Amino acid sequence: MKVNKLNVLSNVKVSDRYWHIKLDATSIKDSIEPGQFFNIKCGENDLPFLRRPFSIYRINKEEKTIEFLYLVKGKGTIRLTDVVAGEEVDVFGPLGIGFTLKPEWDTILLLARGVGIATLAALAQEAAEKNIKCIAILSARSNNDLLAAETLQGFGARVYKVTEEDGTSDVEDVKQLVVQLLTDYDIKAAFTCGSKRLSKLMQNAAETHHIPAQIALEEHMGCAMGVCYACVCDIREENGISSVRVCKEGPVFDLEKVVLG
Ligand SMILES: Cc1cc2nc3c(=O)[nH]c(=O)nc-3n(C[C@H](O)[C@H](O)[C@H](O)COP(=O)(O)OP(=O)(O)OC[C@H]3O[C@@H](n4cnc5c(N)ncnc54)[C@H](O)[C@@H]3O)c2cc1C
Known part of the structure; x- marks a missing residue:
């Protein structure tokens, strides 16, 4: 499992609606790619019960820190603002498929x-x-x-x-x-x-x-592990439309294939 308790280095309000959290990622051994996300437990005592997904915002390989920028929206993100430097947060990840950046794309x-x-x-x-x-x-x-x-x-x-x-x-x-x-x-x-x-x-x-x-893609997620199918979206394949899980097959997809509705 990729569950880690990471030390909070800072968690600060950066504008009217946004907060920024910086975590010590020393214990994360997997490489982290842009477009991947972490499913973060936002409060103690299983409240809220479901973790919340956040994309990686900044990765500092030398410092071994990761950062997230989050919009304060509802129960989960409000609880996340209570976390202070020195405490730990429970993060699950890195998850999903990130962006592909080919060198020939100058x-x-x-x-x-x-x-x-x-x-x-x-x-x-x-x-x-x-x-x-x-x-x-x-x-x-x-x-x-x-x-x-x-x-x-x-x-x-x-x-x-x-x-x-x-x-x-x-x-x-x-x-x-x-x-x-x-x-x-x-x-x-x-x-x-x-x-x-x-x-x-x-x-x-x-x-x-x-x-x-x-x-x-951003969809409401339940498990973020590909089990619950809460986050499916439609993709155009050669032989028709198929449903894929944003958490597992995504969240990054070729844009031409995504059915945007
Ligand atoms: C891959 C990904 C990356 C993201 N990255 C960022 C980011 O970098 N920064 C950022 O600010 N936001 C990001 N988001 C959005 C962020 O996850 C939501 O804003 C956050 O979950 C809101 O949580 P809340 O409790 O504050 O809000 P609320 O709206 O109160 O709660 C939202 C939660 O309700 C539950 N829920 C509601 N409807 C459903 C449903 N139909 N099926 C299953 N569960 C449901 C889910 O647990 C959901 O996470 C990302 C979302 C995804 C999917």
Whole structure:
């Protein structure tokens, strides 16, 4: 089993709605890939009963630390904010299939919204390590929710911010931006997370521009081990549509195969 009790190094509020938690990952021996996730026990005494899934946000191999950026949403994430430095959290992972980043893709486009930005930040980190140029469109309700933008810029990514607050996040506006960037930067592959509408947009744009694209899906999960089938989604295969588990066969899939509805 991949259950670890990890020491909490910090757990702090970083904006109106988001918190950031940093854990000592010395005891994790598996390699951790961007796009993979951990299923975290958010409170003591089995409350809430189900763990909550969070994508890896940052990996520091030298420090042996891992970080998560989380939106405070309901019972689980509210409990998680109670954890303080020096305590331990029970994490299960790394889980799932992460992103594939081919060396021949010298320039990539990221399109993320909301908590999806946290998921793609780890990919921007890997791109920087592999000298792959990263262009990122980050979408959120407000500028206050775009705190991970600085993290991506720190990895050398060229960041374009769109928000409801600024009136720049309409799907049509983002579509125009995507098409412009695909052309301007000679993008070789695209990656998306956090919004079905934007993912559909990216799916169409990737098909039109003949580039590969991947998506990290987020679905409600029960066990996160492939047993309960709470997180199934539909995938287009050669011989029709099949149902796959986001926790086991994903969460990252080829975008062209995903039925987005
Ligand atoms: C792979 C993955 C990566 C993610 N990464 C991040 C991240 O990096 N940052 C972030 O902020 N968020 C992330 N999320 C979303 C995050 O898991 C949820 O926001 C979090 O679970 C909310 O928990 P809560 O108790 O605060 O909210 P609530 O909405 O109160 O509870 C949500 C929980 O209810 C249960 N539940 C509700 N409906 C169902 C259902 N139909 N079937 C099964 N269980 C159900 C599940 O336990 C679910 O996790 C990710 C989700 C996935 C699947």
